Amino acid sequence: MGERETWTTEEFGTSHEGAVGVLLTDGSVPPAVYFDSASGTSGQSVSQWSVYDGRHPHGPRAGRLRAVCSCGWTGPEHPLDWEAIGETELAEAGDEQADACLRDWDGHTARVEATTVPLPATVTDLLRRLEEEIDKLTNDSPIAAVRATRRMEITAERVGYWAARSTRHDLNAAQAAAALGLDENTARKTLARLGRWSPYT
Incomplete structure (x- = not known):
């Protein structure tokens, strides 16, 4: 798994670490995208959802976004309309879907909290x-x-x-x-x- 933005809560930490996950049009999860460094001696693997725009030589195009959690939970899928996106940067065009993923994960952690032992x-x-x-x-x-x-x-x-x-x-x-x-x-x-x-x- 490459570098990407993740979310945690203070109480649950990495036990429920969330992120925006990517699905391709065939429903598969793509590997991380590798970016060469300027010197060519090393690089960086990235799985941030916004790099999956199909424009990078090694990066496929995302079909849908969904929230994922380190516990194995996955949220509902949010399709990306590439006809509407056109030449707009995915980081901007997919912002609404990414925000929906964060809300889905927030709901997930709220449900996790509801199942924990209650405090007086x-x-x-x-x-x-x-x-x-x-x-x-x-x-x-x-x-x-x-x-x-x-x-x-x-x-x-x-x-x-x-x-x-x-x-x-x-x-x-x-x-x-x-x-x-x-x-x-x-x-x-x-x-x-x-x-x-x-x-x-």
Whole structure:
């Protein structure tokens, strides 16, 4: 996979990393497009949707765009009308379809969030208020805000230790991952970090 613009959320990170995916007219997924460097000694592989305009010597023409996610989810297809596009740059002509892909992925992550273990409203409200208060403190005394943040880290390490160990006892990796909205590898590493055990055990 070549370089391309991707999207993540703060909570789910690369477990649900989204992007605009490309389909050719035959429904296949094209390989990355390789661009030679000016010196000719090295190059760059790119899979950004806007390079698939059929004008580059090695780049095919996209037929449809769709949102894709690192979890394997794919969104609905959004066709590209090349008669209407004409000589317009694809980055401009396909902007509406690309934006639709982002909205599709936003909907996907919202559905993922809805399947995670719910937090009590009291906890959600406390976290929100704590963030707001530290933001205010940053304006008045940045160093005090740093101390408050450090205290938050200490608290998280203390309470997360027992929470992670209890979770390890109660749930397997797949169950924990589903409850957190993460892939199994990330969930395993998260629990290991909080519970202070090796993720490879």
